[in-house]
Amino acid sequence: MVSLTLEKVGANYGRRTVLSDVNTGLLRGGGLTAVIGPNAAGKSTLFKRIAGLTSGPGTVHLSDAAKGPEGICYMPQDTGANAVLTVYESVLLSAKQGSGWKVKDGELAEIDRVLGELRIADLAFRDLGELSGGQRQLVSIAQALVRRPEVLLMDEPTSALDLFRQIEVLGFMKRLSAQSGMAVLIALHDLNHALRYCDDTIVISGGSVAASGRTHEVITADMLRSVYRVEARVEACSMGRPVVIVDGSL
Amino acid sequence: MMVAMTDQVSGIEGRGRYRALVLRRLLLIFCLLGALFASVAVDMALGPANYPLADVLTALSRPETVSDQLRVVIWDIRMPIALMAVTVGASLSVAGAQMQTILANPLASPFTLGISAAASFGAALGLVAGIAIFPVAVSYMVPINAFLMAMLAALFIHFASTMRGVTVETIVLLGIALVFTFNAALSLLEYLASEQALAAVVFWTMGSLTKATWPKVWITGAVLLFAVPLFARHAWALTALRLGDDKAASFGINVRRLRLEAMMTVSLLAAIPVSFVGTIGFVGLVGPHIARMLVGEDQRFFLPASVLCGALLLSVTSVVSKMLIPGAVLPIGVITALVGVPFFFVLIFTNRRRAW
Numbered sequence: 020m021v022s023l024t025l026e027k028v029g030a031n032y033g034r035r036t037v038l039s040d041v042n043t044g045l046l047r048g049g050g051l052t053a054v055i056g057p058n059a060a061g062k063s064t065l066f067k068r069i070a071g072l073t074s075g076p077g078t079v080h081l082s083d084a085a086k087g088p089e090g091i092c093y094m095p096q097d098t099g100a101n102a103v104l105t106v107y108e109s110v111l112l113s114a115k116q117g118s119g120w121k122v123k124d125g126e127l128a129e130i131d132r133v134l135g136e137l138r139i140a141d142l143a144f145r146d147l148g149e150l151s152g153g154q155r156q157l158v159s160i161a162q163a164l165v166r167r168p169e170v171l172l173m174d175e176p177t178s179a180l181d182l183f184r185q186i187e188v189l190g191f192m193k194r195l196s197a198q199s200g201m202a203v204l205i206a207l208h209d210l211n212h213a214l215r216y217c218d219d220t221i222v223i224s225g226g227s228v229a230a231s232g233r234t235h236e237v238i239t240a241d242m243l244r245s246v247y248r249v250e251a252r253v254e255a256c257s258m259g260r261p262v263v264i265v266d267g268s269l
Numbered sequence: 270m271m272v273a274m275t276d277q278v279s280g281i282e283g284r285g286r287y288r289a290l291v292l293r294r295l296l297l298i299f300c301l302l303g304a305l306f307a308s309v310a311v312d313m314a315l316g317p318a319n320y321p322l323a324d325v326l327t328a329l330s331r332p333e334t335v336s337d338q339l340r341v342v343i344w345d346i347r348m349p350i351a352l353m354a355v356t357v358g359a360s361l362s363v364a365g366a367q368m369q370t371i372l373a374n375p376l377a378s379p380f381t382l383g384i385s386a387a388a389s390f391g392a393a394l395g396l397v398a399g400i401a402i403f404p405v406a407v408s409y410m411v412p413i414n415a416f417l418m419a420m421l422a423a424l425f426i427h428f429a430s431t432m433r434g435v436t437v438e439t440i441v442l443l444g445i446a447l448v449f450t451f452n453a454a455l456s457l458l459e460y461l462a463s464e465q466a467l468a469a470v471v472f473w474t475m476g477s478l479t480k481a482t483w484p485k486v487w488i489t490g491a492v493l494l495f496a497v498p499l500f501a502r503h504a505w506a507l508t509a510l511r512l513g514d515d516k517a518a519s520f521g522i523n524v525r526r527l528r529l530e531a532m533m534t535v536s537l538l539a540a541i542p543v544s545f546v547g548t549i550g551f552v553g554l555v556g557p558h559i560a561r562m563l564v565g566e567d568q569r570f571f572l573p574a575s576v577l578c579g580a581l582l583l584s585v586t587s588v589v590s591k592m593l594i595p596g597a598v599l600p601i602g603v604i605t606a607l608v609g610v611p612f613f614f615v616l617i618f619t620n621r622r623r624a625w
Contacts (some may be wrong), residue, residue: 033433073516093519099512101373103566107287110566115505116520120569124290127284130457143283143288162516267557 020200021048021084021169023069028077030061030068037064038075038226046143046219048169048202051193053213053234055206056223057247065223066093066172068206074163081170089167094162094176098155100148107143110134113162128267134160138193152179155195160188171196173205178210185209191218210238210263214253235261244269294570297563301577305355310353312332315344315591316598342355353481354491354601355580356576357542361549362556362579364491364539364573365498369557371531372430376441378554379539384422385550388543389474390451390458391418397462397468411473412603415544422447423536464543476547476602477615483547492541496534497576503527504568511566551605552579555613562617583607 022260023046026197030038038061046052054062067073070093110130110267111122134140139157149156163171173192177185189205193216196203204221208211211219215236220234224246230237235253243251243263251265314325320339327345328335335343352367368377391414394400401410402417425447428438455474459467483620500507504528509517514524539553556579557571563578564570583605590604 021283070519072515088517093515095519096513099516102508102511103561104511105290105565106566107283108508108565110513111287112505113520114511116509116522118505120501120504122287124284127287131283139284144286159516163519166520197401197548256588 021090021202023045023080023170024080024082025069026080028062028065028068028075028079030075031074032064032073036226037061038068039067041077041223041228043221043228043231045261046202046204048139048199048200051189051196051201051216051219052202052204053207053217053220054204055208055210055213055220055221055238060223061226062223063174064226066174066204066206069093069170070172084169086134086169091172092163092166092168092170094159094174095174096174096178098147098152098159100150100155102147104162105135105144106139106147106150109147109158110165114165129165129211130161133165136164138187153181156180157184157188168201170202171204171268173203175206175208178208185212188246192216201218205242210243214238214261214263238263275571291570294564294574295507296353297575298570298577301563301574301581305577305581305584308581308588309351309355312584312588312591313347314355316342316347317618318342322460327565334367335521347483349483350478351490351584351587353546354477354583356486356493357478357546357549358579358583360493360538360542360579361553362491362560362575362582363497363500363523363533363572365553365579366557366560366575367507367531367535367538368553370529371438371535371564372426373511373513374440375558376554377444378550378557379419379543380548380550381441381448382422382426382534382561383451384419384443384546385543385548386448386451386540387422388415388419388540389470389548390548391415391602392457392473392544393462394418394459394471395486397458397466411545416540419450419540419543420450420536423532423539427532427536429527461484472553472600473547474602475600476549476605477600478546480596481546485562489542489545489611490539493576497572499534500572502530503531504572507531508566508568508571527608545608547600547602549583549602549605551609552582555609557584558611 025041025043028041028208029036054065056062066074068075069079070091071088071094076088110133113174114126114129134143137157137160139161142150143152156176177188180188189212192203214249217234220237221228222230222237222242229246230242238253242250248269250267250269251263253261253263256262283392289606310325311320314320314322324339325343329337330342333339359592365378369375383552395410395414402414426440428436429443462470506522508526509520509522517524557575560571560574560578566575586605586608589608590599590601593599
């Protein structure tokens with residue numbers, strides 16, 4: 020099963036340092052890891068740095084990854100609404116990068132499978148521009164999954180989805196990672212989703228790691244106060260699950 | 270991996286529908302190709318002396334069986350002009366298509382981004398002031414001046430587009446600023462020019478195919494044959510650029526290198542035809558839009574469709590330019606928009622598919 024460790028990882032945009040000294044323990048495949056933090060904390064930059072899309076100091080250690088760094092797939096927030104392409108073509112596009120023009124039946128079967136799994140096969144021949152933000156987000160997930168990544172970095176994949184779809188997608192990703200051994204890091208703003216679906220959590224604040232570890236140990240009233248500047252409690256709901264209850268801002 | 274969110278949907282329909290979509294696009298491309306052949310044949314039949322289409326086809330397929338006069342008119346006079354329309358139209362359209370792709374801008378074209386204006390200024394420098402920017406080849410001063418200035422403008426646009434904080438809107442504004450700058454410089458040269466030089470500059474800026482020669486056709490065709498396979502090799506990557514830089518990079522594409530490579534090739538594609546035939550503004554903007562409406566933006570279809578739409582547009586324009594006033598051949602740059610705009614309007618208002 021693939022695993023990932025970050026050692027003193029940083030990132031710069033020009034002379035500006037946007038991420039520094041990010042260290043994590045072993046991030047194992049087979050489960051979800053939440054990456055949380057305020058806006059502009061450096062979550063997207065961290066993902067880009069792990070995926071090798073931006074440079075900086077430090078090392079990303081990857082273990083037991085059959086594809087090596089090529090197996091790392093970053094799923095950005097930007098979903099390209101202007102392209103005159105159908106959903107099917109946009110997923111094919113992801114699968115075919117670096118290969119020839121000819122499209123084999125097996126490749127199309129893979130696209131059918133992914134669209135079917137995400138329950139968006141009915142959107143397959145609609146133009147990207149006709150889709151809602153949430154539908155485009157599901158297409159973006161399909162584009163990532165069709166590449167069969169070993170490490171998947173999802174940048175706010177549920178931000179435009181309705182509540183039902185958020186739960187559906189996160190539950191699906193959890194089952195998928197458990198079954199395939201894929202390591203999934205998800206940038207989330209909904210801390211209750213992190214508590215419910217993610218085994219581990221990394222808190223990024225001001226370009227560095229504010230806390231990391233098991234999710235229920237990381238998301239605490241103290242962390243919410245110091246990182247998010249909100250007065251909040253973490254309590255068990257009637258079903259025994261931990262939930263964040265916000266009382267107000269500081 | 271067989272994990273479904275809930276009810277799994279059968280995928281067989283998707284595969285079949287995709288194959289049907291591909292077939293439909295290929296048919297459209299073959300229709301464009303057929304229309305282009307027809308247009309080129311008509312273009313060669315028309316002129317000061319009109320020939321029946323059958324005679325033209327005979328002269329093309331069995332030149333030894335037709336009169337010397339017909340053979341010379343078709344092969345030595347009209348064919349270079351007809352093929353120049355094809356190669357120039359195709360080059361400008363592909364240049365526009367790739368500019369729109371790499372700059373993510375529907376307004377991008379050699380004309381709107383100032384490349385044609387720069388070429389006109391370069392040509393005018395030679396025609397009015399006798400200045401050769403590249404003094405080694407003085408006999409080709411005008412086209413070489415035009416080419417070098419066009420390359421300079423294209424590279425300026427490219428490097429500006431890679432600067433941090435520069436948006437799509439900024440690039441359009443920079444292009445418009447280039448158009449105004451070079452047009453002002455051109456006006457100054459025209460003001461200072463002799464009557465003879467002024468006439469030459471005005472004729473050059475109108476765009477004309479009448480000075481087409483076989484060497485010019487070969488050079489333009491060779492650049493096109495060099496550029497199209499280069500773009501074709503990057504077909505998937507160029508298509509992915511339309512999903513945004515972050516998305517393309519996440520597919521493993523070196524966006525910066527791809528953009529630089531494409532822009533250099535586009536500069537060559539835009540500069541060569543403009544330097545030979547003058548300013549032809551409409552094809553580079555509208556050719557790709559028509560192609561996009563017909564086949565979408567998968568470059569495997571978009572690229573050949575752009576080639577054919579541009580070639581067809583200019584070839585039809587060449588035909589119309591001979592028909593408007595019998596016995597006279599009007600400058601093609603003037604006619605292009607008059608022919609293309611109504612057709613473009615019809616496509617915009619009747620096509621349910623988004624143009625951008």
